[in-house]
Amino acid sequence: MIEIETTNEDGERAKSDVPMAYVKDLPKFVTGLLNNYHDSGQLTWHSQHIPEDEIWLKIGGDHGGGSLKLSLQIANLSRPNSKHNTVIFNIFEAKDTRKNLEIALSPYCEQFKQLNGQTWHGKHLRIFLFGDYDFLSKVYGISGAAAKFPCLWCHASKFQIQKDPESREYVEGRTLKTLKRDHRQFVEKGQGKIENAGAYHNAIHQPLFPVHINRVCPPYLHILLGVVKKHHVMLERECHELDLLIGGHALMTEEESPDAEFGEYILRSREIQKREKKEKKLSTLLEEMEDNTPLAHLELQENKLQETLKKLRKNISRKTQENKLKERKGPVTSNLDKLLNSHKIVPQAYHARSFVGNHCKKYLEPQVYEDLCRSITTIACKMTKHDGTLLRAYWIRDVYEELNRKFSVVHKLISHDKPIGREEIPTIQKKIKEYMSFYRRKFPSSSVTPKMHFLEDHVCDWINTWGFGLGLHGEQGGEQVHATINLLKRRVWGVKSDKMKYEIMLKEHHMQISPCVQSVLPVPTKRVKNS
Ligand SMILES: [Zn+2]
Numbered sequence: 225m226i227e228i229e230t231t232n233e234d235g236e237r238a239k240s241d242v243p244m245a246y247v248k249d250l251p252k253f254v255t256g257l258l259n260n261y262h263d264s265g266q267l268t269w270h271s272q273h274i275p276e277d278e279i280w281l282k283i284g285g286d287h288g289g290g291s292l293k294l295s296l297q298i299a300n301l302s303r304p305n306s307k308h309n310t311v312i313f314n315i316f317e318a319k320d321t322r323k324n325l326e327i328a329l330s331p332y333c334e335q336f337k338q339l340n341g342q343t344w345h346g347k348h349l350r351i352f353l354f355g356d357y358d359f360l361s362k363v364y365g366i367s368g369a370a371a372k373f374p375c376l377w378c379h380a381s382k383f384q385i386q387k388d389p390e391s392r393e394y395v396e397g398r399t400l401k402t403l404k405r406d407h408r409q410f411v412e413k414g415q416g417k418i419e420n421a422g423a424y425h426n427a428i429h430q431p432l433f434p435v436h437i438n439r440v441c442p443p444y445l446h447i448l449l450g451v452v453k454k455h456h457v458m459l460e461r462e463c464h465e466l467d468l469l470i471g472g473h474a475l476m477t478e479e480e481s482p483d484a485e486f487g488e489y490i491l492r493s494r495e496i497q498k499r500e501k502k503e504k505k506l507s508t509l510l511e512e513m514e515d516n517t518p519l520a521h522l523e524l525q526e527n528k529l530q531e532t533l534k535k536l537r538k539n540i541s542r543k544t545q546e547n548k549l550k551e552r553k554g555p556v557t558s559n560l561d562k563l564l565n566s567h568k569i570v571p572q573a574y575h576a577r578s579f580v581g582n583h584c585k586k587y588l589e590p591q592v593y594e595d596l597c598r599s600i601t602t603i604a605c606k607m608t609k610h611d612g613t614l615l616r617a618y619w620i621r622d623v624y625e626e627l628n629r630k631f632s633v634v635h636k637l638i639s640h641d642k643p644i645g646r647e648e649i650p651t652i653q654k655k656i657k658e659y660m661s662f663y664r665r666k667f668p669s670s671s672v673t674p675k676m677h678f679l680e681d682h683v684c685d686w687i688n689t690w691g692f693g694l695g696l697h698g699e700q701g702g703e704q705v706h707a708t709i710n711l712l713k714r715r716v717w718g719v720k721s722d723k724m725k726y727e728i729m730l731k732e733h734h735m736q737i738s739p740c741v742q743s744v745l746p747v748p749t750k751r752v753k754n755s
Pocket residue numbers: 375376377378379380677678681682
């Protein structure tokens with residue numbers, strides 16, 4: 225059991241003991257794992273794209289299912305990023321706060337250094353780090369994506385990343401040395417106060433991982449999730465504005481709406497409009513009254529009219545409030561949800577409507593984004609004949625189709641785990657530039673997010689240095705281990721000691737991913753649906 229700091233019901237800091245199970249001697253464990261992979265003939269150097277005298281070892285972490293898990297992967301396997309090749313070496317029933325990461329990672333600091341120089345059968349081990357951006361930021365001690373200096377790989381500020389890289393002033397890259405220097409100054413000159421962090425490149429803690437930043441893989445899975453979500457949220461907003469325009473124009477005409485629910489909204493809007501006209505008439509009448517009414521009657525009539533006006537204004541205000549077109553309820557926007565559903569893409573209600581990785585990949589298939597974009601003009605043409613509104617609908621269709629097309633080209637080039645030759649990099653750089661320039665040109669008031677910056681400034685450097693798509697070094701496998709542990713949890717529910725539970729789960733997990741066990745397991749076959 226490990227003591228951690230928590231907050232109690234009153235928000236006060238408290239200490240509590242939580243279970244942790246871990247591999248004590250990581251270098252020995254890795255050697256054993258490599259021996260097993262070697263004996264079962266699974267090691268590969270990906271046609272010499274990993275130098276033949278090197279073994280690439282990935283270390284990473286993620287929080288999920290109530291526990292923080294540190295895991296490792298050997299990249300010298302045919303499917304290195306599969307969950308079957310992701311080995312948990314520390315599981316800790318705690319949140320992924322910086323403090324808890326210190327508890328989990330600190331004992332390994334020396335072991336990581338040892339592993340980094342270790343040889344196995346004359347081959348050098350090279351360590352990489354993977355994880356989502358929040359994890360990577362905490363491990364290297366920076367404030368994270370919302371900070372003034374949000375990037376782990378360079379000192380570009382959140383203002384500088386808005387500009388095209390070519391029109392930006394020189395930006396220094398981060399290294400372990402600059403992180404330590406900035407943190408020292410933050411403590412000495414900035415007195416360690418968070419409000420001063422921006423003056424020291426947001427280096428608020430010491431790095432916990434003793435490995436150079438150029439071995440930290442840009443988290444492509446999360447870049448993908450962030451970009452696709454941003455595209456879709458922007459598209460929904462545009463469509464909502466379009467629905468409001470359609471509604472506004474319908475008020476000017478007497479045409480009936482073909483959409484029943486939207487038709488009700490229009491009818492209610494027309495009622496409000498009638499009341500507004502009446503209110504205008506009465507206001508004018510009140511202004512004219514002084515000139516036309518004999519003094520003896522003026523006060524009484526004026527009071528009566530003012531009372532009627534007051535009631536009317538109150539009524540208009542209430543009705544307008546009640547009749548607001550809710551987001552995603554207009555005909556164009558609500559149809560987007562129906563189409564996503566028909567393509568079996570489900571926004572995750574409990575994760576701010578993000579899509580999971582596989583749904584993002586599906587979203588970037590032409591049949592999906594074309595279907596979504598083209599539905600906008602189809603529905604708009606049914607709902608209105610107003611030229612300006614239809615022109616807006618065509619603009620949204622064309623721009624979002626192109627935006628998704630440009631990003632899907634980039635996605636296909638970089639998301640895989642296959643080797644990428646140096647000669648392919650100029651094409652990748654060009655496609656990323658085309659996507660980002662299009663985004664900046666068409667959406668000048670939308671910001672470039674840190675994830676877009678990693679894509680624009682650091683992905684090609686990574687591929688150029690290591691020669692693989694981001695799927696090889698990325699965080700996918702580390703995200704999938706939670707489901708494995710959740711299944712194991714059910715098996716140990718009868719065990720009384722929490723500590724014991726975690727130890728059994730870790731041992732069982734090691735048994736399951738053991739190369740010897742894997743080699744005798746039947747290959748799962750895909751179920752074929754009966755037609
Ligand atoms: Zn950067």
